[in-house]
Structures are given as structure tokens and as C-alpha cells.
Amino acid sequence: MNRVESIKTKLLQKYPKAVSELKFRNRFELLVSVVLSAQCTDKRVNIITPNLFAKFPSPEQMAKADYDEVKNLISSCNLFQNKAKYLINLSKQLIEKFDGQIPMDSKQLQTLSGVGQKTANVVLIEADGANLMAVDTHVFRVSHRLGLSRAKSPTATEKDLTTLFQSNLGELHQAMVLFGRYHCKATNPQCETCILENECRWREEENSLFKG
Numbered sequence: 001m002n003r004v005e006s007i008k009t010k011l012l013q014k015y016p017k018a019v020s021e022l023k024f025r026n027r028f029e030l031l032v033s034v035v036l037s038a039q040c041t042d043k044r045v046n047i048i049t050p051n052l053f054a055k056f057p058s059p060e061q062m063a064k065a066d067y068d069e070v071k072n073l074i075s076s077c078n079l080f081q082n083k084a085k086y087l088i089n090l091s092k093q094l095i096e097k098f099d100g101q102i103p104m105d106s107k108q109l110q111t112l113s114g115v116g117q118k119t120a121n122v123v124l125i126e127a128d129g130a131n132l133m134a135v136d137t138h139v140f141r142v143s144h145r146l147g148l149s150r151a152k153s154p155t156a157t158e159k160d161l162t163t164l165f166q167s168n169l170g171e172l173h174q175a176m177v178l179f180g181r182y183h184c185k186a187t188n189p190q191c192e193t194c195i196l197e198n199e200c201r202w203r204e205e206e207n208s209l210f211k212g
């Protein structure tokens with residue numbers, strides 16, 4: 001088994017059927033939660049969304065929302081002013097262009113306010129089990145430490161990971177998010193108990209420096 005296959009197998013074994021930690025009950029809530037999660041933790045988003053969804057449970061209601069009210073409801077989230085605009089605008093666009101439904105197509109999703117490639121892919125992975133990679137801060141860090149990519153941008157990293165792994169991309173995205181969030185953390189990664197220690201380029205470099 002080569003290194004990439006070994007990483008893939010171990011991640012899928014460690015995190016079988018991993019799903020997002022965002023809490024949502026339908027595709028609209030999923031889309032809103034993913035938009036809110038940009039540069040914000042899932043934990044924070046899950047604190048914000050119950051009140052937001054109680055007040056604005058559908059695109060129809062969110063489209064008519066008062067900007068200041070949405071802004072206040074999400075004010076503990078990073079970039080809340082922009083995100084309040086995005087949520088109202090994307091709800092209007094969903095009604096005007098998609099009959100109030102969430103399109104299950106990456107290009108169509110990306111026509112919505114506040115939705116880029118990563119957000120679109122996360123929505124499609126969660127809602128549809130799509131074979132797509134999405135690169136957030138955790139996936140970016142983990143893939144670079146493991147030596148799977150040297151790309152400077154998330155989009156280019158996504159391309160590298162897609163080419164290397166080819167299948168199970170959605171599951172691997174979820175697995176790498178959880179692995180990065182709880183194990184291969186930005187500071188103090190838990191290398192001593194890591195399932196990928198033998199495959200890790202970063203660890204290899206650390207060890208060779210230590211040996212002198």
C-alpha cells in the first residue's frame with residue numbers, strides 16, 4: 001500500500017461515517033450554517049442558529065428579514081455584518097432563481113450571495129454525500145503536514161487532494177476536519193498517539209532535526 005492509500009485507509013477507519021458537527025434540520029439550515037461557519041467555529045454557529053432559525057426558518061421568512069435584526073442575532077459570529085447581508089440576499093436569490101429550494105449543484109450554489117466553492121462543496125457533501133473535497137483551515141493544515149499538498153491556496157489544495165484520493169472525498173473531508181480539530185491541532189498536535197505518525201512528513205522532519 002502506498003503512502004496516500006495508507007493515509008486514506010487509516011482516516012476512513014478512524015472516522016467511519018463522520019458527519020459535520022453543525023446542527024441543522026434541513027438543507028436551508030445547512031446552507032445558512034455553512035455560510036455562518038466561515039472563519040467561525042461550528043460550536044459558535046450551533047449556539048447562534050437555534051434563535052436565528054426560530055425567527056427565520058425558511059428562505060421566504062429570511063428574505064423579508066430586517067437587516068439589523070439578523071445582524072443582532074448573529075453578532076457573536078465573525079464577519080457578522082457581511083454574513084447578515086449574505087443570508088438575506090441568498091434567501092431572496094433562492095426564491096427568485098430556485099423556487100425557494102436549495103440547488104444541489106456546485107455552480108448554481110456559487111451564484112448565491114456568500115457562497116464560494118468551499119461552502120458549496122460542504123453543502124453538497126453533507127446534503128448529498130457528494131464525492132467532493134472541501135478545504136477549510138483544518139484540512140489545509142493536515143494535508144500540508146502530511147505532505148499531501150504544497151499548494152498555497154485552499155482551492156489548489158482541494159485540487160491536489162482530489163487528484164490523490166479520487167474516491168471517498170466527502171468522507172475524507174469530514175475525517176480530516178475532525179482529525180485536525182481534535183488531534184492534529186494547530187498548536188500542540190498529538191504526534192505521540194497519532195495514527196498517521198509513520199506517514200507524516202512534518203513529523204519526519206521534526207524527528208530528523210531532533211536526531212541532528
Ligand code: SF4
Nearest residue numbers: 184189191194200203
Ligand atoms: S504526526 Fe503529528 S503533525 Fe503529523 S499528522 Fe499526526 S498529529 Fe499531525
